[in-house]
Each structure stands twice: as structure tokens, then as C-alpha cells.
Amino acid sequence: QQQVKQSxxxxxxxxxxxxxxxxxxxxxxxxxxxxxxxxxxxGPALLIAIRPDVSEKKEGRFTISFNxxxxxxxxxxxDSQPGDSATYFCAASRITGGGNKLTFGTGTQLKVEL
Amino acid sequence: xxVISQKPSRDICQRGTSLTIQCQVDSQVTxxxxxxxxxxxxxxxxxxxxxxxxxxxxSGFVIDKFPISRPNLTFSTLTVxxxxxxxxxxxxxxxxxxKAVVSYNEQFFGPGTRLTVL
Numbered sequence: 001q002q003q004v005k006q007s008x009x010x011x012x013x014x015x016x017x018x019x020x021x022x023x024x025x026x027x028x029x030x031x032x033x034x035x036x037x038x039x040x041x042x043g044p045a046l047l048i049a050i051r052p053d054v055s056e057k058k059e060g061r062f063t064i065s066f067n068x069x070x071x072x073x074x075x076x077x078x079d080s081q082p083g084d085s086a087t088y089f090c091a092a093s094r095i096t097g098g099g100n101k102l103t104f105g106t107g108t109q110l111k112v113e114l
Numbered sequence: 115x116x117v118i119s120q121k122p123s124r125d126i127c128q129r130g131t132s133l134t135i136q137c138q139v140d141s142q143v144t145x146x147x148x149x150x151x152x153x154x155x156x157x158x159x160x161x162x163x164x165x166x167x168x169x170x171x172x173s174g175f176v177i178d179k180f181p182i183s184r185p186n187l188t189f190s191t192l193t194v195x196x197x198x199x200x201x202x203x204x205x206x207x208x209x210x211x212x213k214a215v216v217s218y219n220e221q222f223f224g225p226g227t228r229l230t231v232l
Contacts, residue, residue, distance in 0.1 A: 032219070043118075043206050043223035044157070089156060099145040100210050100219035101172075104156045 003027055004092050006105030013112050019077040021108045023090035030092040032100065035064065035075045038087045080112045116141050116209050118224035126230045127197055134193045135227045137207030142187035145210035152203045163190040197231045204228050
């Protein structure tokens with residue numbers, strides 16, 4: 001069962017444009033929603049994360065928007081640059097004493113063109 | 115964030131053999147995890163590596179196939195046993211860092227081990 005659905009599968013954006021990636025989750029017990037960026041041949045790198053007590057979090061050009069009632073969250077990359085070309089994964093988890101077991105979305109391949 | 119290294123970075127193995135992957139962290143961490151990422155796919159949690167006790171496996175993964183050790187707070191190994199071509203994947207370890215201020219259990223990943231089974 002896919003607990004975190006991610007779209008689109010791939011995305012092409014012009015340099016300077018806005019990249020938007022969407023995720024939806026099913027488990028209402030999830031309380032931590034990170035986004036990871038992965039370049040070819042590398043491990044995923046934590047980009048930004050949000051807890052459900054806020055509706056938006058911004059770090060530089062990256063913003064997470066969170067809609068608890070709709071069980072959806074999205075990543076917005078402002079002023080997209082060619083160096084942002086990578087695969088992006090959303091994830092969700094419920095933080096417990098047993099650790100932060102992440103459930104990942106299927107990934108979005110972003111290409112930013114000049 | 116913690117600096118995480120994995121060995122080997124890649125390997126090509128024959129069917130029926132086993133490979134042990136090492137994960138080393140530059141600081142003590144409470145939680146360590148092992149994930150699998152099949153080619154072009156997402157990441158799937160294999161197990162939680164518990165220090166001083168048996169690993170906790172997720173549904174679909176068993177200890178006989180993926181034995182895990184964690185002898186201390188900075189090191190863990192994952193063995194892929196009796197390999198078949200279906201085991202060809204990237205295997206990643208991750209560690210959890212507790213941010214006391216906001217109680218985020220941020221998780222950081224190693225560079226991964228790319229395994230090809232012939």
C-alpha cells in the first residue's frame with residue numbers, strides 16, 4: 001500500500017521559474033514531513049521539513065506548504081536553477097521512541113533548463 | 115549534520131554469494147537505519163539497527179536474508195545473503211539526529227552502496 005503519493009513523476013522547468021511538487025498521505029498519525037534531494041550517485045540529502053502544526057515553512061528558495069485537512073503537502077522551488085536538477089522525494093513519518101521511520105514518495109525527477 | 119561513510123561504494127557479485135556493507139558515522143547517534151533503493155525507484159526501509167540488540171525488520175524483510183549488526187553507537191553492518199539478481203539495488207544507511215529544540219528527529223543518509231548481482 002502506497003502511503004505517500006507523489007506527483008508529478010518528472011518535471012521540466014525553465015530557469016527562473018517555479019517548480020512545484022505535490023505529495024499526499026493517508027496515515028493521519030504522520031507528524032513529520034521532510035523533503036529530500038538526491039543527485040545521481042549520491043545519497044538523499046535533507047532539504048527542508050515541516051511538522052503539521054504550521055501551514056508553511058520557508059528556507060531560502062525552498063518552501064513547504066502543508067494542508068492538514070486535505071492530507072497534502074507540497075514543495076515549491078522559487079527561481080529554479082540548473083543546479084536544482086535532481087530527484088526530489090517527499091517523505092512522512094510518525095516520530096516515536098523507536099525512531100523516525102520514513103515512508104517515501106515515489107520521487108520526482110526535476111530538470112531545470114536554461 | 116553527521117558525516118556518514120559506507121563501504122564498499124559499489125560491488126558486482128555472483129549469484130549465491132553474500133556481501134557485507136559497512137556504515138560508519140563520525141559521531142555517536144541513537145538510531146541507525148538501513149534502506150534499499152531499487153534502480154530508479156524510491157527508498158524502502160529494511161530495518162532499524164539497534165545497538166546491543168537484534169535489529170527490527172520491516173514487513174517483507176527477514177534476518178536470514180539481511181542480517182544486521184550494530185556493535186556500538188557509530189557503526190553498523192548490513193549483509194545481503196545468498197544474493198540473486200533481484201537484490202541488485204542501492205543500499206543506504208541513515209542516522210537520526212535529535213534536535214532538542216524542536217524535537218525533530220532529522221535523518222541523514224550515507225552515500226549508498228550500489229550492488230549488482232549477476
